[in-house]
Amino acid sequence: MLGKFEPYDRRILKILAVRPCESISTTILVTSLLTLAREITNFKSKLFSSQKKIVREIIRQIEILLIFFEEIHDHHPTFTNSLILSLSELHFSIQKIRCLLKDCTREGARLYILMKSQFIANQFRVLVSSVAAALDILDLNSLEICKEVKELVLLLAKQAQKSNLHVSISDQCAMERVILILNHFENQFEPEKGLIKRILNYLGIHNWVDCNKEVKFLEDEIRNSNVEEEEREIPLLSGLLGLMCYCRGVIFDTLDDDGDHNSESESKLAGAGEVLSYLNPEDFRCPISLELMINPVTISTGQTYDRASIQKWLKSGNLICPKTGEKLENTELVPNSALKKLIHQFCCDNGISISKIGRKSKELSRTIIFPSPASRETIKFLAEFLAGRLTYGTDVQKNKAAYEIRLLTKSNIYNRSILIEVVNVAPLLDLLTSNDPNTQENAISALLKLAKHSKGQKSIIEEGGLMLIISVLRGGMKIESRQIAAATIFYLSAVEKYRKLIGSTRQAITGLIELIKDKDGTMCGKKNAMAAIFGLLLYHRNHDRVLEEGIIPVLFDLISCVERSDFLVDALAILACLGEKINGSIAILQTSALPLIMGFMKSFISKAGREYCVSILLSLCINCGTEVVPILSKEPSIIASLYALITEGSSHASKKALMLINMLHKFRESGSSSSALPSPSSIHKETCFSSNFGK
Missing domain, CATH: 3.30.40.10 (Zinc/RING finger domain, C3HC4 (zinc finger))
Incomplete structure (x- = not known):
């Protein structure tokens, strides 16, 4: 069989081609060559921002080969060994040509392809030479095909042998201009905008959307790069990325509507349990x-x-x-x-x-690529420009500046640091009171990204931003703004002293619970609100404040609805935390949640969910033993679930399951007497030992 022409996971300019098997059918081989050649000739209708002269020559040669393949297909000549070998070699080379042409038209890769012009020209030169070598072993006299076609193939073979593909003068000049621009930035000198615009026009990058595609492509390339193998490539990618970010923010004043603005799923944040999967892996590295x-x-x-x-x-x-x-x-x-x-x-x-976890995990983390000198200085110039727009710009310009910051800080630690230092958070906080819903959303989203940085957290609090964020949480003009505000509070709660401050502000806890209760609210908003509450509960004095606001009945309503199963793990995580105190356990029992939790314990397919259930049941037994232990002891299936968790769960969960099993066994062995019920004081010591041991 023939391999796939284009592997879907192939990175740009990483050409992978599959040579046909030796036993391949000649009919399949010729058909495959026809398909490849026709696909390549179709590239005439595609836009090549650079390498135009080389591409025209390549396509012209493939068009001649297409005529040759059609003659073979129609006349069914005798397939000698030399003919099969020649066609196999051509198939191998043409696959690579197709991959290279596809890369030259890759969306968002125009600037990168320009800067790789010399490499691409060399690759095409090698491939044309391989085509010439394949044709050289071909005995055309033995083929019963049209004389004119034979003459075309002979002419092609001679031209391919003498072919000297090289970078055009226009491409070379454009590359030199890009290098000049990057050198200007590296030397802390902002280049003339006219020089930058000439490059953009040459590449056909005419608006914000085109520029944003270039940024996304370069970000993906950097994210997927292997640092050890591509030490020379990363500085180039980083510099080009900085340049395109600068162009997107400074050169293009109009925020074109490409259907992607203000609709990102980036507001999905982390919380307890399964919500943690939304956390940016860089926060854990x-x-x-x-x-x-x-x-x-x-x-x-x-x-x-x-x-x-x-x-x-x-x-x-x-x-x-x-x-x-x-x-x-x-x-x-x-x-x-x-x-x-x-x-x-x-x-x-x-x-x-x-x-x-000492070994690097691709699923958990992505390589941090520190910006090149040119990229660092480019971002500084861009940050100064955005700071000016936020302070002195029109309402439209302020909105665009906030959106640019939102994008720049999405996944880059360095960008966050520079923007906090240059832009500060005060102008963004002012935009939270804007009457424009999109401006408010862009501002709160930018603040969310800055809140991931310790300097950003400090600036937000010191500039009096907490109450403004809470006001968006409770009365944001868009539900997206409210859920992003909840996520921002989650990141602020990562600092202990801010956790105390937020907890003492009752409007924050009230707003988070209102977001959970909102019938028209989104799943993302509810998850973010629960994440923020979970973060606040890491400070023990916030437990009573959260309970006073009536969180337990709200969570019970969530977990009792089958259609709300997506919230189960998050809600159970909060209940497990609140249940550690006596008043929390009492509140849980008052909602009649015990049967539900017992049911989840027996049927929950999520390991994390079952572990939270064990934590809740153990807390209920410790704090309200007379009411809970007799009920649990009558459920034989509970013991089986606990034994399963001992072998399958984490070490901390296994210890809790074992403690609960021992408590139930003691109660049964004592003949269900009240003297066998656990003493809160004695259990407290055992729990503390288990908790500390599991950390």
Whole structure:
């Protein structure tokens, strides 16, 4: 069989072709060659922003071969060994030509293809030489085909041997202009906009949408790059990305409608349980080792690293922050328990062994690519431009600037840091009171991204942004703005002192619960609200405040509805946290949630869900034993579920399941006497030991 012409996972300019098997049918081989040749001739109608002269020559040669293949197909000549070998070699080369042509017309790759012109010309030159070699072994005299076709093929063979494909003068000049522009940026000199516009016009990048496609392509290339194999390629990609971001923000004033604005799913954030899968993996990786953090700690600059990595850094004599370059006031390492809990829960939900996360996981993380010098300076110029627009621009310009910040900060740590430093958050906070729904959404979304950075969190709080964010949470003009505000509160709650501040502001908790209760609300909004509440509950004094706002009945309504099953794990995570205290357990029992939780325990297909159920049941037994233990002891299936969790669950969940089993066995063995019920004080010691041991 013939291999697929175009593997769907092939990266640009990584040409993969499959040679036909030796035993392939000659009919299939010729048919395949006809298909390939016709596809290549169709490239005449496609736009090539560069390599135009080379492409015209290649297509002309393939058109001649197409006539040759059609003659063979129609006349069915005798297939000698030399003919089969020649056709096989042609098939191999033409597949590669097709891949290369496809790359030259890849959407969003115009600038990158221009800068790779020399490489592409070399590749085409090699492929044309291989075509000439394949034709050289062909005995045309033995073929019963038209004389004119034989003459065309002979002429093609001679031309292919002498072919000297090279980069055109116009492409060479365009490349030199791009290099000049990047050098200007690297030397902290903003190039003339007219020079940049000439490059954009040459490539056919005429509006914001075209430019945004270039940005997305370059981001994907950087994200999928292998640092060790492509050390030379990454600086080029980074520089081009910075240039295109600058063009998108500065050169194109109009935010064209490409159907993608203000509709991103980026507002999906993390919460407890399965919601954690929405977290950006970069939040879980150590900036030094690029691996998932096992023991995250925070240093004096507010940055978080894995303990082993930062200790090695400090022992090497470094007294500055690896990420920000700031001098450390002290070398104290403060455990980031909130992040550690989230990371461990994330690993538990995704079946990842904590003991094996030292190895890089493509599913969990993507390589951090630090920007090149040119890219760094480009982003600084862009940040200064956006800062001016946010402060002095028209309403339309302010909206566009907020949207550009929203995009720039989406997944790049460096961009967040620069924008916080240059733009600050005050102008974005002012836009939260805008009467335009899109402007408000873009502003709150930009703040969400900045809130992922420690400096951004600090700026938001110090600029008095908390109450403004809460006002959007409770009265945002769009539901998307409200759910993004909830996600922003989640990230702010990652800092302990802010967690206390948010918890003391009752409007925040009320707004989050209102978002959960909203019948017209989205799944994303409810998940974000539960995520934020889960984060606030990491501060123990917030438990009572959340309970006072009536969260338990709201969660019970969610988990009791079959159609709301998407919220089960998130709701159970919050219930497990609240149930640790006596008043929380009492509130859970008052909602008649016990039968539901017992049912989930027996039938829940999610491991995380079953583990939360065990935590809730254990807390209920500890805090309300006289009411709960007798009921559980009458359910034989509960014991079976608990034993299954001991073998399948996490170590922490296994200990809780074992404790619950022992409690139920003791109650049964004692003949169901009240003296056998657990004592809260004695169980508390055992629970503390188990909790600490599992951390």
